[in-house]
Amino acid sequence: MQQPIIPANEPERIQALVNTTLLDSVDEPRFDRLTQLVKLCLGTEIVLISLVDTERQWFKSRQGLDACETSRDISFCGHAILSDNLFEIADARCDKRFSDNPLVTGEPYIRFYAGVPLTIEQQRIGTLCIIDPKPRHLNEKERLVLRQFADAVEQEIGDRLQEQSHQKLAASELMQRSVLEGTRIGTWQWNVQSGETVFNKRWVEIVGYTLSELMPLSINTWISLAHPDDLVESGRLLEQHFAGELAFYDFKCRMKHKNGHWVWVHDRGRVVSWTDDGKPLMMYGTHADITEQKYADIELQAIRDQFQTLVDNIPGITYRCKVDSDWTMLYMSGSIDPLSGYPASDFINNAVRSYASVIHPDDCDWLEAAVLNAVNVKQRWILQYRVIHKDGNIRWVEERGQAEYNDNEVLFLDGFILDITEEKSLKQQLLKLTSQLPGVVYQYQQWPDGRRSFPYASDNIEKIYGVLPEQVKHDALPILDKIHPQDLPGLLDSINKSAATLSNWQYQYRVLNSTGGLTWLSGHAAPERMPDGSTLWHGYLEDITNTKQYYLELERVNKALKLSQERLDTASENALIGFWQASLDTGELWWSSVIYQIFGFEEATTTPSVALFKNAVHPDDRDMVIQSEKVAQETGLNDVVHRIIRPDGTIRWVHELARMLPVSDSAVATLIGSVQDVTERMQLQQLKSEFISTVSHELRTPLTSIKGALGLVNSGKLGQVPEKMFNLLTVAHSNSERLSHLIDDLLDIEKLAAGKMSFDLQVVSVQKELQHAIRNLQPYAKQFAVIMQLQLVPSALCIKADASRLQQVLTNLLSNAIKFSSHGATVTIGAKHEADKVNIEVTDNGLGLAPEFQPRVFERFAQADGSSSRQRGGTGLGLAICKELVEQMGGSIGFRSVLQQGSTFFVSLPLHQDSSGQLE
Ligand code: ADP
Numbered sequence: 001m002q003q004p005i006i007p008a009n010e011p012e013r014i015q016a017l018v019n020t021t022l023l024d025s026v027d028e029p030r031f032d033r034l035t036q037l038v039k040l041c042l043g044t045e046i047v048l049i050s051l052v053d054t055e056r057q058w059f060k061s062r063q064g065l066d067a068c069e070t071s072r073d074i075s076f077c078g079h080a081i082l083s084d085n086l087f088e089i090a091d092a093r094c095d096k097r098f099s100d101n102p103l104v105t106g107e108p109y110i111r112f113y114a115g116v117p118l119t120i121e122q123q124r125i126g127t128l129c130i131i132d133p134k135p136r137h138l139n140e141k142e143r144l145v146l147r148q149f150a151d152a153v154e155q156e157i158g159d160r161l162q163e164q165s166h167q168k169l170a171a172s173e174l175m176q177r178s179v180l181e182g183t184r185i186g187t188w189q190w191n192v193q194s195g196e197t198v199f200n201k202r203w204v205e206i207v208g209y210t211l212s213e214l215m216p217l218s219i220n221t222w223i224s225l226a227h228p229d230d231l232v233e234s235g236r237l238l239e240q241h242f243a244g245e246l247a248f249y250d251f252k253c254r255m256k257h258k259n260g261h262w263v264w265v266h267d268r269g270r271v272v273s274w275t276d277d278g279k280p281l282m283m284y285g286t287h288a289d290i291t292e293q294k295y296a297d298i299e300l301q302a303i304r305d306q307f308q309t310l311v312d313n314i315p316g317i318t319y320r321c322k323v324d325s326d327w328t329m330l331y332m333s334g335s336i337d338p339l340s341g342y343p344a345s346d347f348i349n350n351a352v353r354s355y356a357s358v359i360h361p362d363d364c365d366w367l368e369a370a371v372l373n374a375v376n377v378k379q380r381w382i383l384q385y386r387v388i389h390k391d392g393n394i395r396w397v398e399e400r401g402q403a404e405y406n407d408n409e410v411l412f413l414d415g416f417i418l419d420i421t422e423e424k425s426l427k428q429q430l431l432k433l434t435s436q437l438p439g440v441v442y443q444y445q446q447w448p449d450g451r452r453s454f455p456y457a458s459d460n461i462e463k464i465y466g467v468l469p470e471q472v473k474h475d476a477l478p479i480l481d482k483i484h485p486q487d488l489p490g491l492l493d494s495i496n497k498s499a500a501t502l503s504n505w506q507y508q509y510r511v512l513n514s515t516g517g518l519t520w521l522s523g524h525a526a527p528e529r530m531p532d533g534s535t536l537w538h539g540y541l542e543d544i545t546n547t548k549q550y551y552l553e554l555e556r557v558n559k560a561l562k563l564s565q566e567r568l569d570t571a572s573e574n575a576l577i578g579f580w581q582a583s584l585d586t587g588e589l590w591w592s593s594v595i596y597q598i599f600g601f602e603e604a605t606t607t608p609s610v611a612l613f614k615n616a617v618h619p620d621d622r623d624m625v626i627q628s629e630k631v632a633q634e635t636g637l638n639d640v641v642h643r644i645i646r647p648d649g650t651i652r653w654v655h656e657l658a659r660m661l662p663v664s665d666s667a668v669a670t671l672i673g674s675v676q677d678v679t680e681r682m683q684l685q686q687l688k689s690e691f692i693s694t695v696s697h698e699l700r701t702p703l704t705s706i707k708g709a710l711g712l713v714n715s716g717k718l719g720q721v722p723e724k725m726f727n728l729l730t731v732a733h734s735n736s737e738r739l740s741h742l743i744d745d746l747l748d749i750e751k752l753a754a755g756k757m758s759f760d761l762q763v764v765s766v767q768k769e770l771q772h773a774i775r776n777l778q779p780y781a782k783q784f785a786v787i788m789q790l791q792l793v794p795s796a797l798c799i800k801a802d803a804s805r806l807q808q809v810l811t812n813l814l815s816n817a818i819k820f821s822s823h824g825a826t827v828t829i830g831a832k833h834e835a836d837k838v839n840i841e842v843t844d845n846g847l848g849l850a851p852e853f854q855p856r857v858f859e860r861f862a863q864a865d866g867s868s869s870r871q872r873g874g875t876g877l878g879l880a881i882c883k884e885l886v887e888q889m890g891g892s893i894g895f896r897s898v899l900q901q902g903s904t905f906f907v908s909l910p911l912h913q914d915s916s917g918q919l920e
Contacts, residue, residue: 002097004078009123013081014054016123020157021164022051022060030156031061035128038149039063042142044130046108049118049153050077051126064131065108074101076131080115081124086143088114091135112136114143116150120157128153186287188222192242192271192280195219206265206289208258227254227262234267242271242280249283252290264294308334316418319355323375323403323410325368326354330412339397339419341390360386360394375403375410384420396424434458439542444476444525446499447534452476455536464521464543466514484510484518499535502527508544520548576677580608584669598654598677600646618643618651628656636660641678653682693750696743703743707736738873745877749860752884759802759889763912766831766838767793769803773810774829780815785823788814791830798912799838805885806909809893812878813842813905819874820903821846837891837908845902849895857895858883882907 007013017023035047046064050057057077058069072078076098080087091111092098103110108131115129128150138146186203190196197219204211207225214221226234230253241249249269254262269285311318312334319336322328329347332355336344346352356364363385374381380402387395401415434441435458442457454461454472461469467478483491487509498505505525513519525539572578578595582588589608596603599616606612617625621642632638638658643651658673710733712718714726721729751757774788781788810829817827821844831840849857849864856862861876879893886893890910897903 001074001100003073004075005082007082013123013125016121017051017053017125020120020125020161022157023053023058025060027061028160030160031153034149034152034156035061035063038128038130038146041145042130042138044112044132046131048129048131049126050075050115050129052077052081057126070103074103076103076110076113077115077127077129080127080129081117084117084119084124086114086116086147087127088138090137109133114138114146116147118150118154118157120154184289188269188285188287190219190269190283190285192283193275197221203287206287207255207263225255227256230254249285252294263289264291266290316416318416320412320414321355322412323372326350326356329355339389339395339417340387358387360388362386371401371413375413378403378405395419395421431458435460437540439540440464441540444537444539445530445534446495447532452480454479464519464541465511482511484512486510498525498527498537502529505537505539508548518545519543520545578675580673580675582610582671584671595675598652598675599644600648600650616644616646618645632658638673641682652677653679689750689753692746696746696750700740700743700747703736703740707733707740710736742875742877745875745881748881749877749884752881752888757885757888759805761800761802761889763798763914764801764803764806765795766797766799766840767795769806769810770829770831770840773807773814776807776811777814777818781818781827784818784821786818786821787826788818789826789828791828793831797831797833797838798914799909800912801889801909805889809882809885809907810840810842812882813907816878816905817842817844817846817903820844833911836911836913838911839906839908841904841906843902843904848899848901848903849897850899854897858893
C-alpha cells in the first residue's frame with residue numbers, strides 16, 4: 001500500500017482548510033443536498049465531501065457511509081488532492097497503491113473510487129468523491145457531472161464563508177453601534193466634495209437639538225454651530241489630514257448649545273474614500289461631549305496654576321533632586337530666581353547650570369557630606385550655607401530636606417530652601433547690640449524635674465558670673481555656685497513663683513565676684529511655658545552694684561535727714577521759727593505749724609494765704625514791709641522785722657527772712673521763707689535801749705562837768721600842774737572825751753531808733769560842706785600824718801540835706817579813712833552827680849575791710865578786729881549812725897573795699913534840681 005504523499009504547500013493548504021471553518025462543523029443541508037444529487041445522478045453507493053486534514057480526512061457530508069472520518073494514511077482523497085485532475089481508480093484490488101488498503105480489504109470494500117479536488121483560496125483542501133464496492137468506469141459525461149458538482153460544492157463553501165463574514169460584520173456593527181450609543185458618542189459622515197452630511201441622533205443631542213430641528217443637514221450645520229475662534233484651527237488640521245500629514249483629524253472645539261452655552265466637543269474623523277483624482281471624498285467621524293472633562297481639565301489646570309503660584313509665592317524654594325554631586329534638579333520652584341538670579345528652568349535637569357554651581361565653594365564639600373550622612377542614616381537635615389547670587393552677592397540659606405526611599409534605595413531628595421540672609425544679618429546685628437549692652441541678655445530654662453540651663457546668654461555673662469555662655473548652655477550649676485548663699489533660697493523661690501504663675505520675674509541679689517567681692521545684680525525676665533512642660537525665661541541681668549551702693553547711701557542719708565528734720569522741727573518749735581513756701585507759678589502756699597502758732601491762727605480751720613499774712617502786719621509797719629519787699633525784688637532777699645496783730649489783739653514782733661529758691665533746686669519759681677517770733681528779743685532790746693538811754697542821759701551832765709574841769713586843769717589856767725600829775729590828767733581828760741563821744745553816739749542811736757531825731761532839710765552846697773569837713777578834721781589828720789585831698793567838685797552842685805547831720809556823716813567817714821590809713825598816706829574826698837543823685841566818695845589806701853566782716857560793717861558796735869580798731873579808738877557805732885542819718889535824709893550809703901588795699905565809702909543823696917542846670 002502506498003500512503004498519500006504530503007504536498008509541498010501543506011501549511012498554506014491546512015490554513016486555507018482551517019479558514020473555511022468547515023472541520024468538525026454540524027451537518028448542513030446545503031452540502032447534503034448536493035451529495036444526495038450526486039448519488040442519484042451517478043448511481044454510486046457512497047458520496048463524500050472529504051476534507052483532508054493533517055492526520056485525517058473528515059467528511060463534511062456523506063452518503064452511504066457511517067464513519068465520519070478515516071486516517072489520512074489510508075485515504076484515497078489524500079492522493080486525489082495532489083493534482084487538479086479527477087483521480088479515478090476503477091478497481092482498487094488491481095492497483096498496487098490500494099490493493100492491500102484496509103478500506104479495500106475490509107469494510108466498505110472499496111473497488112471503485114473517483115474524486116475531484118475542492119479548491120479554496122488556490123489550495124486543494126479536500127474532494128468530492130464517489131465510491132463503489134464494485135469496479136466501474138466513468139464515462140465522460142459522468143466525469144463532467146462529477147466535476148460540475150465539485151464546482152457547486154466549492155461555490156457552497158464560498159457562499160457559506162461570505163454568509164459567515166456577513167454575520168460577523170453584522171454582529172460587530174451591532175456591537176459598535178451599541179458601544180457608540182453606550183458611550184453616547186455622536187457620529188457623522190461627510191461628503192467632502194458635495195458637503196452633504198449625515199449626523200446621528202446623538203450628534204444633534206450634544207448641542208441640544210433634535211434631528212428634525214436641524215434639517216436640512218449639511219456641513220454648514222456644523223460650521224454655524226462651531227465657535228468662530230475654533231474654525232481656523234479646525235480648518236488647518238483638516239488640511240493637514242487631507243495632505244496625509246495627520247493620520248486622523250483630531251480636534252477639541254466649542255459648539256453653541258441650543259440653550260446658548262458652549263459645549264466642548266472632541267471631534268475625531270478620517271477620510272475613508274477618495275475620488276479617482278485623489279481628492280478626499282467620504283469622511284467619517286465621531287463627536288464626543290467632553291464639556292465636563294474639559295471643565296475638569298480647566299479646573300485641574302487652574303488648580304495646577306494655583307499650586308504653582310502658591311509654590312512660587314511661598315517665601316522659599318521647594319525642590320526635588322537626584323542624589324548626585326550636581327544636585328540635579330527634577331523640580332525646583334520659581335522662587336530660586338530672586339535667590340540666585342537665575343530662573344528655575346536653568347537648574348531643572350541642569351539645563352544651563354547645576355544647583356551645586358551656585359553654592360559657595362567653601363560650603364560645597366561639607367554640605368554634600370552632611371546631606372549624604374543624613375540620607376544614609378535616614379534622617380532629615382537642616383543646614384545653613386551660602387549661595388552666590390548672579391550679581392556676586394552672598395545670600396545665606398537654610399535648607400530642610402529628606403530623602404525618598406524605595407525599600408533601601410534612595411529615589412530622590414525633597415526639600416525646602418529658605419533665604420535667611422536678612423535674619424542672619426539681623427541676628428548678627430542683634431549679637432553686636434547685645435554685646436554693647438552693659439548687662440547680660442539671656443534665656444533661662446527650668447524643667448519640672450529640676451534641670452536648669454541657660455540656652456542663650458550674651459558674652460557679658462563672663463563679666464558678671466565669670467563663666468562662658470557655653471559652660472552654662474546645658475547646666476546652670478556653675479552660676480548657682482556663685483550666688484551669695486544668703487540670697488540663693490530667695491532667688492530660687494522667686495523663680496519658682498514666676499514659673500507657677502507665669503508672671504514676670506524681677507529680683508535683686510548678690511554674686512561672689514572673681515576679686516572676692518560682692519556684685520549686686522538686678523534681673524528682669526518674662527516666662528513662657530514650653531510644650532515639654534519646662535519654662536523658658538527671656539531676660540536681662542545688670543550689675544547694679546554702684547546704684548545699689550548709692551541707694552544704700554541714700555537710705556542712710558535719708559535716715560540722717562529725717563533725724564535732722566526732726567531736730568529742726570523741735571528747734572524751730574522751741575525757737576518759734578516757722579517756715580513757708582510759695583510757688584509763684586501756681587500760687588500754692590504752705591505754712592509750717594509754727595507759723596499758725598505765731599500768728600495765732602487755728603491750723604485746722606485756716607487756709608494759708610498771702611492776704612491773711614499781710615493783714616496781720618501792724619498798720620504802723622506796713623510801709624516798712626512794703627519797702628522791704630521792694631528791696632527784695634532787686635536783691636532776692638527779704639529781711640525785715642516788724643510787728644503783727646494777732647486775732648486776739650496781742651501784738652508780736654516777727655523777723656521775716658525770705659529768698660527765691662535757686663532755679664536749679666526747683667523747676668518752678670519758688671519763694672521760701674522763715675518767720676521767727678522775736679517779740680521777747682525785741683522787748684529785751686527795747687529794755688536795753690531804754691536803759692542805755694537813761695544811763696546816758698544820767699551820765700552826760702556829770703561827765704560834761706568832769707570833762708570841763710579836767711580841760712580847765714590841763715590848760716594850766718589854774719596853775720602849773722606837776723608833770724607826773726599832768727600825764728595822768730591828760731589820760732583822764734582824753735578818756736572823758738571818749739566817754740562823752742560814746743554817750744553822744746549812744747544818744748544819737750537811741751534818738752534815731754525812736755524816730756526822735758529831727759532833720760532840717762535845706763539846700764546845701766556840696767563843695768562847701770566837703771571843705772568844711774576837711775577843715776574840721778585837719779588836726780586829727782595831722783595826728784596820723786595823713787594828707788586829705790579834696791577833688792574837684794562843681795561849686796553849683798547842691799543837695800537837699802541837714803547840714804549838721806551831713807557833717808556828722810562826713811566827719812565819721814573821713815575820720816575812719818584817716819584812722820585806718822598808714823602814715824603819710826592820702827585820703828581823698830570828692831563828689832559827682834549821677835542822674836538825680838549826688839555821690840560823695842571818701843577813699844583811702846589803708847587797711848581795707850576783710851570780706852567776712854563786710855556784711856556787718858553797718859551793724860551797731862561792729863568793729864573788724866577788736867584790738868586794732870580799738871588801738872585806733874572808736875565805738876563801732878559811727879557807721880550805724882551814718883546809715884540811719886543818710887537813709888532818713890532819703891539817701892543811701894555803701895562801700896567797696898579790698899583788704900590791705902583800701903576802701904571807698906560812698907553816700908548818695910538827692911540832687912537839688914535847681915543846681916543841675918548850672919552844672920551843665
Ligand atoms: P569806729 O568808731 O570803731 O570807727 P565805725 O562804725 O565808724 O566805728 O566803724 C566800725 C568799724 O569799721 C571800724 O572799727 C573798723 O574796723 C571798720 N572801718 C570803718 N571804716 C574803715 C576804713 N576806712 N578802713 C578800714 N576799716 C574801717
